[in-house]
Amino acid sequence: MSTPANPQLQPLLERMTWPEARRAAQDGGRVVLLPIGAIEQHGPHLPVDVDNRIVVWLCNEAARRRPDLLLSAPPIHYGFNEHNMGFPGTITVAIEHFINYVFDVCHSFVRQGHTRIVLLNGHGSNAMPCALVARRIVNESSDALAAAISHWNLARDLAAQLRETAIGGMAHACEYETSWYLFLDQAAVKMELAVPDLLERRTDYTWADLMAGDGPVAFTDDWSRVSNGSGVEGDPRTATVAKGQQYAEEELANLIRFCEQFKAMPTLPRRNYTARGQDENPHYEQ
C-alpha cells in the first residue's frame, strides 16, 4: 500500500468527525466514491462477498492514494440478485428499493455539499440500476454530477491481453473474478473446488462476458436454470494472483484518472429554449 499524498487527510468517510466531513465537502468537495456490491453465490470456491470486497478495496485504496481528490464512503452491501436466489448465500433487494435506497444515499452527499459522486459497482445486475441512479442525480441537482462505473470496464484492454478463457465465457466467479480474489485474500479461495461451467450459447444473440461485452440482446435468465449447478460462469482454473494484481492496479489507475477529469469537468448552466424559457437560441430565426 502506498503512502497517501497528504497523510493529514482522512481517506475514509466512516473515520471522520463531522468537522472533518464538512471540510471534505467544502467548495464542491472531494469526489465521493460509493462502493456498491452484492452478497451472492460465487461458485463452490469463492466467498459470497466477492463483489463487495473488490469495490471496497478499489474505493478505499484510490482514496488512500489521492485523499486530496477522493473520499471513500461506506458501501452498499446488498444488491439486485433475484436471478441467483436459487443458490444458498444469496441475498436480494427488490429493484425499486435498490434504486431508491442508492439514490437517497447519493442525494445525501449532494445535500452535504459534494458535487461529484461516483458509484463504483461490483455486481452485473446492479449496473443498470446504478446508471439510472446516476442519471437521476444529474437530472434532479442544480450543480451535482454523478457517474456509474462497473469496475471490470476499467480493465477491458488489459483483459484482452491476459485472458485465457474464450470470449463469451468470463462472466461470474470466473478467471477474472477469481484472480481478483486471489490477489485480495488467497487463503480464502478454495482453488481445489474451482470448476469450469462454460455455457453453450442459447441463441446467436445472447451471451454474457464481463470483459468483452454482452451479446446484442439483453436477456438474463434465472441462474438456476442455466448453470449446471456450480454457479460459475466461466473457467476459474486459469485464475492467478498475478493476474488479479494487474487487474487491481489497472482499474485503480483508470478510476483515479477518470475522477481527476470528472472533478475538472465544469457544470455548465442549463438552458431553456422552449416557449416558456428566457434563453435565446442562436439557431432560431425570429
Ligand SMILES: [Zn+2]
Ligand atoms: Zn461477482
